[in-house]
Amino acid sequence: MKRIFLFCASTVFLVYVLAPVAWLVSSSVQQEAEITSRPPHWIPREPTLENFEAIFAAKEKQVTYETRRQGDPATGGYIPSTARNLVPAMWNSLIVAVAVVILNLVVSVPAAYAMAKIRFVGRSASIYFMLTTRVIPDIALVVPFFFFIHKLGLLDHLGSLVITYLAITVPFGVFILVGYFESLPDELDKAARIDGCSRLQTLLRVYLPLAVPSLVAVVLFTFLTSWNEFLLALMFTQTPASQTMPIIVAAFTSDFTISFSFINAAGVLAVIPPVILAVVFERYIVSGLTAGAVKG
Amino acid sequence: MSRYDQMSALGLLAPMLVVLLVVAVFPVLYSFWVSLFDLKLTRPHRVPFVWLANYATVFQDPLFWASVWRTTWFTVISVAAIMVIALLAALLLNEEFRGRRFLSAVLLVPWAIPYVANGLMWKWIYDSGYGALNGLLFQLDFIDKYMVWLGDSEKTLALIANAFVWKEVPLATILILVGLKSIPGDLYSAARVDGANVWRRFVHITLPALRPSFMLVLIYEAMMAIRHFDLFFILTEGGPAEASHVLAWEVYVETFRKLSFGTGSALAYIMAILTFLLAFALIRALGKKL
Numbered sequence: 001m002k003r004i005f006l007f008c009a010s011t012v013f014l015v016y017v018l019a020p021v022a023w024l025v026s027s028s029v030q031q032e033a034e035i036t037s038r039p040p041h042w043i044p045r046e047p048t049l050e051n052f053e054a055i056f057a058a059k060e061k062q063v064t065y066e067t068r069r070q071g072d073p074a075t076g077g078y079i080p081s082t083a084r085n086l087v088p089a090m091w092n093s094l095i096v097a098v099a100v101v102i103l104n105l106v107v108s109v110p111a112a113y114a115m116a117k118i119r120f121v122g123r124s125a126s127i128y129f130m131l132t133t134r135v136i137p138d139i140a141l142v143v144p145f146f147f148f149i150h151k152l153g154l155l156d157h158l159g160s161l162v163i164t165y166l167a168i169t170v171p172f173g174v175f176i177l178v179g180y181f182e183s184l185p186d187e188l189d190k191a192a193r194i195d196g197c198s199r200l201q202t203l204l205r206v207y208l209p210l211a212v213p214s215l216v217a218v219v220l221f222t223f224l225t226s227w228n229e230f231l232l233a234l235m236f237t238q239t240p241a242s243q244t245m246p247i248i249v250a251a252f253t254s255d256f257t258i259s260f261s262f263i264n265a266a267g268v269l270a271v272i273p274p275v276i277l278a279v280v281f282e283r284y285i286v287s288g289l290t291a292g293a294v295k296g
Numbered sequence: 297m298s299r300y301d302q303m304s305a306l307g308l309l310a311p312m313l314v315v316l317l318v319v320a321v322f323p324v325l326y327s328f329w330v331s332l333f334d335l336k337l338t339r340p341h342r343v344p345f346v347w348l349a350n351y352a353t354v355f356q357d358p359l360f361w362a363s364v365w366r367t368t369w370f371t372v373i374s375v376a377a378i379m380v381i382a383l384l385a386a387l388l389l390n391e392e393f394r395g396r397r398f399l400s401a402v403l404l405v406p407w408a409i410p411y412v413a414n415g416l417m418w419k420w421i422y423d424s425g426y427g428a429l430n431g432l433l434f435q436l437d438f439i440d441k442y443m444v445w446l447g448d449s450e451k452t453l454a455l456i457a458n459a460f461v462w463k464e465v466p467l468a469t470i471l472i473l474v475g476l477k478s479i480p481g482d483l484y485s486a487a488r489v490d491g492a493n494v495w496r497r498f499v500h501i502t503l504p505a506l507r508p509s510f511m512l513v514l515i516y517e518a519m520m521a522i523r524h525f526d527l528f529f530i531l532t533e534g535g536p537a538e539a540s541h542v543l544a545w546e547v548y549v550e551t552f553r554k555l556s557f558g559t560g561s562a563l564a565y566i567m568a569i570l571t572f573l574l575a576f577a578l579i580r581a582l583g584k585k586l
Contacts, residue, residue: 286470
């Protein structure tokens with residue numbers, strides 16, 4: 001009885017979580033005639049990879065409105081000329097994410113160690129201060145960020161994203177790491193200090209090797225946040241030179257002339273890297289997400 | 297506490313403090329400063345200092361109050377749905393059965409998907425011409441002709457909320473699951489000895505024990521819902537007419553479409569203060585554990 005109930009509940013759960021994604025993937029490999037059928041073909045009868053081909057082969061092959069495939073223009077049979085921007089945009093996203101991850105670790109590891117292991121004046125004030133900065137909605141930061149980035153001459157430059165993403169990822173990174181460092185014994189610290197290590201050496205040689213699981217969690221969070229961020233990228237990037245993946249994909253969704261199946265293919269590409277990371281590193285992510293909640 | 301400790305702590309904290317001062321504190325102060333000027337990029341050479349007039353303008357604008365109301369409505373239905381679905385999912389994942397590990401890995405899929413892709417996906421599902429929602433309801437005979445979904449101002453906020461809920465449920469589930477796991481098992485055995493059935497055990501043990509988790513999820517998700525922007529941009533751009541013109545969208549339109557940075561900053565400030573009040577409770581709840 002209980003097993004049947006659990007089985008049914010699991011099925012409902014799986015359908016709720018996966019059905020929308022399955023439909024996205026299914027529509028990305030359908031041809032124009034199929035995707036505009038009523039009612040929809042849930043499973044494509046003649047799957048095709050031509051949308052993905054258009055994205056990856058855009059450099060060699062001229063895919064423009066002129067070379068559009070035969071399809072009813074009224075229903076949108078087009079592959080846009082901007083299809084070729086998607087792969088460079090994914091590179092941009094990757095570069096920004098990697099830079100943010102590295103800088104984030106450089107900044108948050110020492111700060112978290114100090115907060116967790118050193119009793120100093122202003123310790124709790126600095127923790128509150130850090131958390132408070134994340135409370136401000138991103139949209140409230142956009143105007144001052146805009147002037148700031150403009151002054152630095154970084155508009156339409158990947159650097160603008162690296163700087164601003166640092167602001168939105170550092171507090172959470174520190175938060176995860178503080179929780180983890182606190183769970184490591186204080187005796188290690190004392191022993192290392194007696195052996196003549198400085199604070200920095202203690203951190204680098206004793207605690208850092210032990211903190212690898214939480215470092216993985218921070219890396220994943222920072223990477224995914226940067227990879228997925230939309231609002232700030234929308235404000236600070238204007239040309240394909242600095243546009244990241246979400247910007248290019250968002251532009252497809254508002255263009256009614258583009259083929260539905262092409263838009264879905266772009267969506268699938270945007271989804272694959274973060275989903276693989278999340279599923280492979282599930283354990284680390286869950287422990288990171290619960291870092292604040294489990295500590296009692 | 298030694299002097300050495302104090303100095304080394306400051307040294308280790310310095311990079312973070314610099315980053316946060318430059319990219320968080322300075323912008324907040326600067327945007328308050330900007331909100332005191334009548335700064336319009338359409339008229340860049342005349343920028344009069346107007347004291348708090350921008351705030352007065354905002355408060356007198358009926359569109360502002362309408363968008364506050366829409367934001368409230370969006371937040372209430374989203375957070376309520378997130379709590380219910382996440383509780384059910386967490387209760388399921390708290391059981392031991394084959395395939396549980398698989399389900400918890402799958403749970404992370406919506407969480408990992410970028411909001412832009414999430415918006416694209418739901419826009420296509422809701423499509424009035426060829427979308428899956430119409431197709432499904434039509435095949436199941438719930439509707440006899442294809443319907444307009446996002447374009448219907450009665451439904452649009454609820455449909456956007458649905459897309460938001462789908463993406464936010466995983467995090468809420470994980471937080472509630474932690475709460476469930478922390479309930480001592482002997483509480484249940486004791487209740488069983490006393491003859492309490494499943495429902496009574498759930499109401500009298502599980503729900504009260506989950507209170508801190510519920511508070512955490514409630515406040516965090518409310519903050520996320522109030523500030524949410526991406527789905528409104530992708531799905532409706534505030535439309536149809538003004539049916540999904542929420543506060544975050546109002547800030548965006550005022551600032552980057554009307555290029556009125558003064559009133560835009562004032563709006564952003566009002567919004568920040570609203571979320572700050574909510575978040576104050578969150579930080580206190582979390583702060584106790586630090």
